[in-house]
Amino acid sequence: MNNSVAILRLQDAWRECERNIYHLCHALTLLAPILPMTGKGFEYLTDAQVQSLDQFILRFTKLQDAMGSRLFPALLQYLQEPYEERPMLDKLNRLEKLRYLHNAEAWQNIHNTRNKFAHDYPDDWEKNAALINLACEAAEDMYNILTGIEEKLKTDQPALKLGKSLPVDYPKQLSL
Template sequence: MNLPTEQQARLQHLAQAVLSTSAHLQVTDRGVFAQPFTAERAAGLDGDAALAERVDAFVARFSRLQDLLGDKLLPELLAALGEPPRAIIDNLDHAERLHWIAAADDWMRMRRLRNQMVH
């Protein structure tokens, strides 16, 4: 596949951003989930500023990674394959058919959970 230089550069930039964000998320994940994240730990966030900070960082990095993948990289990859622009759920369904993701419904559930955690 012979892509225009700008599209190649955009894909490379997005791929690097995904790798970087993923690495940061993994570090945060180890800090938050080194112990099981129980209802008791969640209820105690107001009294544990350090844990609350790590949870906030996890939510922010997870959100950033999901946005990078679903809202930026996936549409760009599909465009490189000649696919027309579509709504995110349609892109996710297409990615599922291509076996790039396991389940579009799971992606959307994680997105809703993420939005609940932010608010």
């Protein structure tokens, strides 16, 4: 595969991550007054808060999927690393070795948090609130991974243009 196709795949994956992080930030801004979430707060969410929470969960899930299934493989392909057929853990370890990820295990924790959203606990407000708080921390980790990748690419590949820069004020929105 030629390098221009690899660049286009990386740019397309990056733009998808940008869109999701933008909407995730927006949802977190709306949720900020009720974070960190409590069981009682979760039980009495307003309709608007439920919509913001649903948006956060959707964008969290989409961002995690886009990073794991599109961005990381596209980045490895762009870097001409032969990891297409390798398991995800091998890809993560390679990205860590190349210093695009600080910790491969942190990504697995993010993935596990995402999987916890697949389960519904309709009468366990405390558990739901704890999952939201955990997801807010994991969302910040995803943001930090993206900014780390962005900075490393700017340093190592200055001619590469990914797209827009990530929101600068994102970590402030997650201060739990």
